Amino acid sequence: xxxxxxxxxxxxxxxxxxxxxxxxxxxxxxxxxxxxxxxxxxxxxxxxxxxxxxxxxxxxxxxxxxxxxxxxxxxxxxxxxxxxxxxxxxxxxxxxxxxxxxxxxxxxxxxxxxxxxxxxxxxxxxxxxxxxxxxxxxxxxxxxxxxxxxxxxxxxxxxxxxxxxxxxxxxxxxxxxxxxxxxxxxxxxxxxxxxxxxxxxxxxxxxxxxxxxxxxxxxxxxxxxxxxxxxxxxxxxxxxxxxxxxxxxxxxxxxxxxxxxxxxxxxxxxxxxxxxxxxxxxxxxxxxxxxxxxxxxxxxxxxxxxxxxxxxxxxxxxxxxxxxxxxxxxxxxxxxxx
Amino acid sequence: xxxxxxxxxxxxxxxxxxxxxxxxxxxxxxxxxxxxxxxxxxxxxxxxxxxxxxxxxxxxxxxxxxxxxxxxxxxxxxxxxxxxxxxxxxxxxxxxxxxxxxxxxxxxxxxxxxxxxxxxxxxxxxxxxxxxxxxxxxxxxxxxxxxxxxxxxxxxxxxxxxxxxxxxxxxxxxxxxxxxxxxxxxxxxxxxxxxxxxxxxxxxxxxxxxxxxxxxxxxxxxxxxxxxxxxxxxxxxxxxxxxxxxxxxxxxxxxxxxxxxxxxxxxxxxxxxxxxxxxxxxxxxxxxxxxxxxxxxxxxxxxxxxxxxxxxxxxxxxxxxxxxxxxxxxxxxxxxxxxxxxxxxxxxxxxxxxxxxxxxxxxxxxxxxxxxxxxxxxxxxxxxxxxxxxxxxxxxxxxxxxxxxxxxxxxxxxxxxxxxxxxxxxxx
Numbered sequence: 175x176x177x178x179x180x181x182x183x184x185x186x187x188x189x190x191x192x193x194x195x196x197x198x199x200x201x202x203x204x205x206x207x208x209x210x211x212x213x214x215x216x217x218x219x220x221x222x223x224x225x226x227x228x229x230x231x232x233x234x235x236x237x238x239x240x241x242x243x244x245x246x247x248x249x250x251x252x253x254x255x256x257x258x259x260x261x262x263x264x265x266x267x268x269x270x271x272x273x274x275x276x277x278x279x280x281x282x283x284x285x286x287x288x289x290x291x292x293x294x295x296x297x298x299x300x301x302x303x304x305x306x307x308x309x310x311x312x313x314x315x316x317x318x319x320x321x322x323x324x325x326x327x328x329x330x331x332x333x334x335x336x337x338x339x340x341x342x343x344x345x346x347x348x349x350x351x352x353x354x355x356x357x358x359x360x361x362x363x364x365x366x367x368x369x370x371x372x373x374x375x376x377x378x379x380x381x382x383x384x385x386x387x388x389x390x391x392x393x394x395x396x397x398x399x400x401x402x403x404x405x406x407x408x409x410x411x412x413x414x415x416x417x418x419x420x421x422x423x424x425x426x427x428x429x430x431x432x433x434x435x436x437x438x439x440x441x442x443x444x445x446x447x448x449x450x451x452x453x454x455x456x457x458x459x460x461x462x463x464x465x466x467x468x469x470x471x472x473x474x475x476x477x478x479x480x481x482x483x484x485x486x487x488x489x490x491x492x493x494x495x496x497x498x499x500x501x502x503x504x505x506x507x508x509x510x511x512x
Numbered sequence: 513x514x515x516x517x518x519x520x521x522x523x524x525x526x527x528x529x530x531x532x533x534x535x536x537x538x539x540x541x542x543x544x545x546x547x548x549x550x551x552x553x554x555x556x557x558x559x560x561x562x563x564x565x566x567x568x569x570x571x572x573x574x575x576x577x578x579x580x581x582x583x584x585x586x587x588x589x590x591x592x593x594x595x596x597x598x599x600x601x602x603x604x605x606x607x608x609x610x611x612x613x614x615x616x617x618x619x620x621x622x623x624x625x626x627x628x629x630x631x632x633x634x635x636x637x638x639x640x641x642x643x644x645x646x647x648x649x650x651x652x653x654x655x656x657x658x659x660x661x662x663x664x665x666x667x668x669x670x671x672x673x674x675x676x677x678x679x680x681x682x683x684x685x686x687x688x689x690x691x692x693x694x695x696x697x698x699x700x701x702x703x704x705x706x707x708x709x710x711x712x713x714x715x716x717x718x719x720x721x722x723x724x725x726x727x728x729x730x731x732x733x734x735x736x737x738x739x740x741x742x743x744x745x746x747x748x749x750x751x752x753x754x755x756x757x758x759x760x761x762x763x764x765x766x767x768x769x770x771x772x773x774x775x776x777x778x779x780x781x782x783x784x785x786x787x788x789x790x791x792x793x794x795x796x797x798x799x800x801x802x803x804x805x806x807x808x809x810x811x812x813x814x815x816x817x818x819x820x821x822x823x824x825x826x827x828x829x830x831x832x833x834x835x836x837x838x839x840x841x842x843x844x845x846x847x848x849x850x851x852x853x854x855x856x857x858x859x860x861x862x863x864x865x866x867x868x869x870x871x872x873x874x875x876x877x878x879x880x881x882x883x884x885x886x887x888x889x890x891x892x893x894x895x896x897x898x899x900x901x902x903x904x905x906x907x908x909x910x911x912x913x914x915x916x917x918x919x920x921x922x923x924x925x926x927x928x929x930x931x932x933x934x935x936x937x938x939x940x
Contacts, residue, residue, distance in 0.1 A: 239733055245703075251703075279689040
């Protein structure tokens with residue numbers, strides 16, 4: 175075991191896979207010689223050569239299309255889109271091509287592409303470096319969508335994604351690259367080295383896609399969340415002083431309905447938290463699922479705590495961010511109801 | 513008056529009721545364009561993008577340095593493939609008009625592009641066509657029954673009823689699945705070719721799009737990536753003058769040739785007479801040889817004419833003169849190759865008529881077989897529960913649940929039908 179932050183864990187996942195499987199190639203803007211703007215691919219080109227770790231033109235549609243072609247030709251491409259906010263030029267290639275090749279060719283053609291992309295705010299990124307577009311992708315049939323909340327899951331999920339025969343969009347919450355963030359930007363940064371999930375095996379292991387994780391056991395209310403907000407929810411639970419169960423959804427598509435609904439049926443109360451905007455957000459899917467599966471166990475209306483339905487504003491980042499106070503208020507509200 | 517800007521809206525030279533006018537198509541005499549070595553540097557051969565490579569002259573002879581010097585037997589095979597493609601198209605169009613398939617797209621008038629190129633490439637080369645290169649399947653020996661079954665969405669449909677007619681694919685024949693979203697295949701072909709180079713193979717990729725969809729960003733991605741990585745790929749732009757009702761000027765063809773975009777990105781651009789089987793064959797051979805020896809990509813602009821409607825849902829009489837096809841200065845690719853073979857003494861009108869009859873009979877026999885596997889309206893038909901397959905390699909729980917939901921609905925409906933059916937009907 176080693177101590178790793180999320181950047182190192184992701185780097186280690188790609189290192190392990192480049193070593194194990196000659197079909198694995200990395201491509202993206204600045205990922206090669208420079209090692210990525212967030213350093214996630216640091217050193218990989220030096221170790222595996224410029225045919226395995228490719229710098230690309232600044233053309234997200236081209237990166238994803240080229241990755242598809244490589245996948246069809248037997249490689250396992252891992253494409254980096256530098257910020258999730260930049261993924262839209264490649265959206266048609268993801269939605270109309272990558273997600274549907276297997277279906278439209280009745281299984282004859284497919285492309286096992288992993289698209290890694292940093293998401294989320296809290297880094298003074300303004301409206302073009304802070305978005306969380308996961309629900310835009312979970313609405314597309316034919317792709318898997320995951321978002322880890324810690325280094326251990328990041329490495330294990332990325333290995334699973336690269337090994338998967340289907341395309342995976344892998345969101346990396348960049349605010350927690352270097353340490354778990356509890357939602358208070360004024361506190362000193364906490365490194366992953368002190369966190370139990372900062373312990374990461376150096377070799378190969380998998381965290382399965384399609385399984386949620388229980389982060390905190392509790393009896394009174396279930397918090398369903400993922401990514402950075404897992405840590406913010408933990409802080410909010412402490413703040414609210416409730417015995418909450420926190421479930422890290424982790425795999426948004428496919429969704430681990432059983433783990434989520436077992437928890438909600440047990441506690442009878444539910445708060446859904448995500449950083450992305452609220453309207454048609456992924457939380458709507460979670461709430462609908464809970465309603466269908468747990469209706470007769472619910473003691474209170476399910477609450478959503480999310481980013482506001484505005485672009486992510488540069489100057490008002492912390493007013494936008496669904497921090498511990500807002501989550502704690504929602505927790506109290508569901509506890510007081512009925 | 514002060515000078516002011518003025519928005520230019522391109523207009524085709526002729527609309528319905530007007531005389532066709534193709535004076536905008538610059539045509540070089542057959543044999544006039546030099547043939548450089550395949551290792552030539554891009555900047556030394558920019559003339560290829562402006563002139564027009566042509567081999568067949570007015571007397572139906574093959575002339576000049578681009579003559580690929582094919583055996584008469586190969587030319588006869590090419591003629592056969594083009595004719596079969598045309599007859600297959602004609603039949604499928606009629607079948608669509610009878611309401612037996614929902615949609616069809618003909619390649620009439622531009623058969624030489626797919627057929628000559630398919631023949632000039634190796635069987636292992638990977639092809640990423642658009643929807644008007646059915647000739648590639650014909651060249652690679654595809655059983656027409658399979659193409660027809662796809663159009664019928666029947667029990668033998670390669671796409672299992674998931675795609676509109678003509679969206680074929682052929683894994684073992686190295687022909688990629690056709691997308692309805694235009695131009696997406698272009699940069700994918702480049703990615704495929706990059707992988708071939710990474711793996712050190714000598715296979716190359718080829719892709720096709722129309723001049724209309726060359727306006728998509730995907731064209732630019734493909735050209736950039738192909739040039740940057742010197743990918744072993746042939747990028748074909750089929751300039752058939754019309755994108756549904758939109759003439760080529762709207763894709764940017766008014767001020768420069770499409771082939772000139774090649775040198776702009778750093779690769780050779782070759783403008784070829786797309787209705788000249790020999791010229792198309794020759795430039796493809798040149799580009800393939802260049803790609804195979806690490807010379808990188810080539811953009812080929814095939815100057816041709818879409819003789820048919822865009823699709824069975826289109827009516828070109830509303831936007832272009834009916835006589836345009838007859839006025840097209842580069843003629844008909846089938847007739848031109850036929851005349852060339854006749855001039856060589858290797859073909860005759862009588863043999864041509866016999867071949868036509870033979871191929872028509874073949875198409876008829878294929879259609880009969882295809883229909884026996886089911887039609888749009890009559891059985892046998894595909895099991896709708898298969899719609900949940902192949903979304904993923906392994907079916908996730910939500911799809912399993914939805915499939916069972918549909919299964920239960922269908923069972924209930926079937927039980928209801930059995931109950932309400934008169935009992936005498938069950939006898940016999």
